[in-house]
Amino acid sequence: MKKARITCGVDIGARSIDIILFDGRKIIDSIVINTGAKPRERALSAYQNLLVKNGIRKNKLLKTVSTGYGRNHFTDADEAISEIACHAAGVAYYFPDAELVIDIGGQDSKVIGMLPGGKVVDFGMNDRCAAGTGRFIEMVSDILDIKIEDISKMSFRKVSGCEINSMCAVFAESEIVGLLQNDVPVEKLLKGVFVSVAKRVVSLMGKSFSSREIIFTGGVAMINGVAEALEQETESRITVPSNPQITGALGAAILAGKR
């Protein structure tokens, strides 16, 4: 048997832990679990289980790279790399010519400008505020008492959204409650929320970012309405990879093979 070049990427995010085994060309296996209260322990046992399941001993792995908020606490990793670099590398795997990535996760959103091949040249990230992140959409779905899965596949292309002006997630919440009391239809409201998230993210882009095609990743990329709103705000084509949640872990595994 040829010497294996199997690497592992572990992305410990605020909402989920994603782990990928990669053989240098394709994904061998992957797992996505909730982060929970003890991320370090959960990540470690998921990592070990994944190795066992695939019959790979740890010392046969070329390298393990961790990324995400918990990256520095995952002691089994050989190196920790920022999620910015990992996302870029993960996206470049599917889209080698991509120049611009928008990633909206549970807790933060980022815009990454890169060269073909995945080298990061510039990036923008949201500040402390939750507006413009998945958390904000979750809050809204709680208020409306609608499950995210139920709105994810709906199209809002024909709906004109209502204006949401608050710059802060908490104030936006009260603004939405007010709009509901004024009998604003739910679709208009959701569209308004998606557009406000999109606007937020676009404001991170600055002048230096522009591209005809934007790759949209992160958990929020699974919500159709947000992709539509981004298309409208950026006037670019928005492409969502088939599994937009795991690009960070995939990038970590890819970079593990390169360093």
Add this chain to the structure above:
Amino acid sequence: MKTQDPFKYFRDAIDYELEFVEKEKSRGRKIVGIYCEYTPREIILAAGAIPVCLCGTSNSTVAAAEKILPSNLCPLIKSSFGYFITDSCPFITMSDLIVAETTCDGKKKMYEIMGQRKHVEVLELTQKSDSALSLKHWVDELRKFRKTLEREFKVKITDSDLRRAIKLMNRERALLRKAFDLGMRNPSIVTGLELALIRFRVAGFEKHLEMLEKFISDVEKRGKSRKKPGGPRILLTGCPTGSGSGKVIEIIEECGGVVVVQEACSGIKSVYELTEEKGDPIEAIARRHFHLPCSCLTPNRGRIELIAKLAEDFRPDAVIDLIWQACHTYNVESHIVGEFVKNRLKLPFLKVETDYSPSDREQLKVRISALLEIAGK
């Protein structure tokens, strides 16, 4: 408790300063509290008084300040004000007078509230950096200030007193500059955190100058054996930091970078230019201070020129612009700085907006390590 280790000395500098100021105060010397690099320390020293910087650099007094001040204000202002109203800084208690300038709006209005409790003397800093009229007004303010000090402290400030004070401050600034210039070495021989230690509060304190000399020679000696290159070299610009508000420097260096030069007032900016020792001393003092490229001035071309010069001398791999939350002048100016760094210096640039609390450390780490990854390639 006399230490000969300059690193230890500067870590404990506040204890030595307190001891010194208490002693001088009991001998009848006046203490003058200041909050800004525009304050003409020379005139205060010439009046026989001791200038002490009271800038708040700790998160611990922010909550107290927020009882009176709005919470979306810069942490430097809130921390400073917190010390003031809780009376928890012995230097404030000992101050006979506080000198302030019309710099940013937050500070300006804070001084009015402080003025209700203590004698605060406000100097009007004119803000058009390229106007002769502005400079002339500032010169007049300083002449008036000289008279105010003479009256308040019942002293006579002669021109030769002023010249002596200029010489003393120049010696201090030149030594600080020499220490900061150690950051030019590549591979680096001193960290940004070490250089942050030497920004003391009390001006014209002989012991500090002695230890500064020792600091410089110790770092140089240690540096002879350093061969391996450190991580990416960072030029840090923007708002001032201090002991307790060095979060961003800490994170940069934890993530593997090294802050080779800090452009801010807490770094090289405030010691970059010396005061001329010839000619009319007040005019010389006014000119030097007026040349300080703070974002409160408009336009603030001097800052871009300084960054360009520092980039040439210190060879940074990236530039980070630190903005204290709600500091509008630095925040807005960041756009101009960022464009210059990216387009002209062709260096990666990151603006970091934060406050004194540790709550966003993890978020900052992501951003900063991503920047270091870009810069390191």
